[in-house]
Amino acid sequence: MARYTGPKSKIARKFGEAIFGDDKAFEKKSYPPGQHGNNRRRGKKSEYAIQLMEKQKAKYTYGILEKQFRNLFDKANRSKGVTGEVLLQLCESRLDNVVYRMGLSPTRSGARQLVSHRHIIVNGEIVNIPSYSLKPGDVVGVREKSKSVQAIQNSLDNNSSVYEWITWNTEKKEGSFVAIPERLQIPENIKEQLIVELYSK
Numbered sequence: 438m439a440r441y442t443g444p445k446s447k448i449a450r451k452f453g454e455a456i457f458g459d460d461k462a463f464e465k466k467s468y469p470p471g472q473h474g475n476n477r478r479r480g481k482k483s484e485y486a487i488q489l490m491e492k493q494k495a496k497y498t499y500g501i502l503e504k505q506f507r508n509l510f511d512k513a514n515r516s517k518g519v520t521g522e523v524l525l526q527l528c529e530s531r532l533d534n535v536v537y538r539m540g541l542s543p544t545r546s547g548a549r550q551l552v553s554h555r556h557i558i559v560n561g562e563i564v565n566i567p568s569y570s571l572k573p574g575d576v577v578g579v580r581e582k583s584k585s586v587q588a589i590q591n592s593l594d595n596n597s598s599v600y601e602w603i604t605w606n607t608e609k610k611e612g613s614f615v616a617i618p619e620r621l622q623i624p625e626n627i628k629e630q631l632i633v634e635l636y637s638k
Contacts, residue, residue, distance in 0.1 A: 448497055454626060488635035495627050499528045500545050505568060510636050521629030522620045529618050532559065533567035535577055539605050539612050540596025541589050556583035571614040578611025 482490075496506050513523035528534060536557055537548035549567040551557055557564060558580050559571070571577070579589060593607065601622055605612035620629075 485635070488631045491628050491631040492635055495525075495528070495625075495629070495632060498545075498625055498627065499531070499534060500549060501528065501531075501568075507636075510632070514636075519620075521633045524632065525620065525623055525625070525627065525629050526617050527570070529623055530571050530614070531567065532557065532564060532569040532571060532577070535571055535603065535614055538598070538600055538603055539577065540593050540598060541579065543592050543595065547588075547592075551589070556580055556586065556589070573614060573616045575614045576611055577614060578609065584610050 492506070495501075496503065501509070509527045510520075510524055513520050513527055516523050529538075533545060533549040533552050536542060536551055537545045541557075542548040542551055552567045552569075553565055555563050555565045556579060558578050559569065560576055563580060579586075583589065589610075593610075600618070602614070602616045602618040603612055604615055
């Protein structure tokens with residue numbers, strides 16, 4: 438099986454934070470999953486375990502598989518700049534992530550589905566590849582036939598997030614990927630340096 442489709446609350450509890458957004462189940466049980474829950478005495482985690490957890494958290498957050506994530510890391514490693522920061526910037530530049538950031542879907546998995554089902558256009562052309570990497574200046578919008586989709590409208594109505602690197606025009610249902618975000622502008626709680634250390638071993 439490629440994509441994780443299991444219970445998201447369990448994964449959020451594993452990492453101790455609601456990485457998939459608001460989650461009532463996580464709020465009720467914020468301790469780790471498992472038979473013994475918060476009663477189990479957990480020993481000190483090794484350096485490797487901490488690094489591995491951080492990598493898994495990043496993969497689950499962005500919905501990226503191991504091979505794709507490794508490829509992104511290799512690309513970040515070859516580029517100029519701080520490897521960890523470039524890695525997160527590459528994750529943020531993915532089409533499914535930008536669709537999610539624009540508020541077209543309340544979740545990244547929902548955004549991925551919108552892209553896969555050909556509801557999204559980039560610079561006027563339909564793009565159905567969620568991992569498509571956007572460049573500054575690219576215009577992302579909803580296909581004309583899909584502008585009446587209720588799920589998209591509901592998500593936009595409930596979206597209040599604003600990001601400096603993205604513009605959005607509600608009337609046209611399109612926005613621009615203005616620039617690659619700086620690390621400070623990326624709200625995800627990921628310690629990217631630990632991921633770099635893990636892959637550098």
